[in-house]
Amino acid sequence: MEMTINILYFGMLAEITGLASETWLLKDGLTVGDLKQEIGDKYPLIRDKKFKVAVNQQIGDDGTKISFQSEVALLPPFAGG
Amino acid sequence: MEMTINILYFGMLAEITGLASETWLLKDGLTVGDLKQEIGDKYPLIRDKKFKVAVNQQIGDDGTKISFQSEVALLPPFAGG
Amino acid sequence: MDHCYWFRSKVIMDKIHKPKKVFVQGPISPQFVADSIARHQSKVNIGAHAIFLGQIRADEKEEGFVTGIEYSAYEEMAEQAFHAIREDAFSKFDLTCMHIYHSLGLVPTGEISLFVFVSSVHRRAAFEASEYIVDEIKTKVPIFGKELMGPAGEYVWKENK
């Protein structure tokens, strides 16, 4: 089973991808850890960067599951304040 | 030897004495403790009140000496802020 | 003003606050701060206000002096994060009011990008909440900032420690 997932990029990560968001075709039941691997393959420069992955606006860890309705976002270090 | 000392009253203490300040004739070498005794004799209502005595704008204790050039002030509890 | 308790009662303390806009475009002006203070003068159970303002520094970097910060955010998640921080602070500290404003877009050096305003009956709660809320904002809200340097348009991505 495959699913389309909208991935949002922010800050320096948006700079590297050149995109604010894009829609990926991914296999169902993917974890955040799996996704990071795939993103690193597509955008090797991202591998060197510190970033967190939010799934449905909650910070996830490598084990967090992504399902077909998930909103996924790649977040570089926070700089508010 | 006697000396004249200007004593300042503030807040509720000024209310009790009915004065902002008055000049006392006191014996030289008097301590703050001695002065409190004399003030209590003159203004018995002050005895029930919490207050501090400042000598030359520094809070003194019962042993603090008062000399003929001292500025003495009776300070009720602070209420700043 | 929907983030003030008009009357402090158990019933009202338990209510959930509606999410509220935190982001403002560009710098936060001193006048905006004054207007916020003035709106709290009718709240006569308040004894203490603690205000924190974050101001943009002209830090020196390899590329030159910082002339401003350009803020962006994952806005929906950030508003949710602000809301969670607010609920958490209301439950931890005995506060009467709490308001948080953060800039988006360009904030030049010397201008204000963060305004945290908490009020309480006694001062201790306001002091403690103020520091807690600012710390939480720095670590938990997805806001991103480009530190801009000079006319050549160089920049460095800012990172909170």
Place this chain on the structure above:
Amino acid sequence: MDHCYWFRSKVIMDKIHKPKKVFVQGPISPQFVADSIARHQSKVNIGAHAIFLGQIRADEKEEGFVTGIEYSAYEEMAEQAFHAIREDAFSKFDLTCMHIYHSLGLVPTGEISLFVFVSSVHRRAAFEASEYIVDEIKTKVPIFGKELMGPAGEYVWKENK
């Protein structure tokens, strides 16, 4: 503005600040706060401002609700005490600027009687100094206050704990 360090250097850090007027007649207005903030926007080494405002509460006493506080002070000693607090805070905390204002005379309920404004490069110093300074003012400065109640002119002398 004579209580700001324009440049932070050892020489200037060692200088003794001139005593400065703290007392203002009547309430401190939100506009006064805004003007103070605005005057610090040219100080581009500042990253954090912490502001404390003391506001008069309508506390309920036996005699009725407080309608205002009438402040008086042993002014010369108080200005000296404020000066000592300021020097002490500058030596304890890494501050860029510090301003303290306190009301004398009548301050009605809901109005502001104390304004403590500290600024620093990083936020921790401003937070810590702000709380420290307010605590010091409450315990060390000879200021006296009558809490007024209602039109009959009743009052109670206020006492800080």
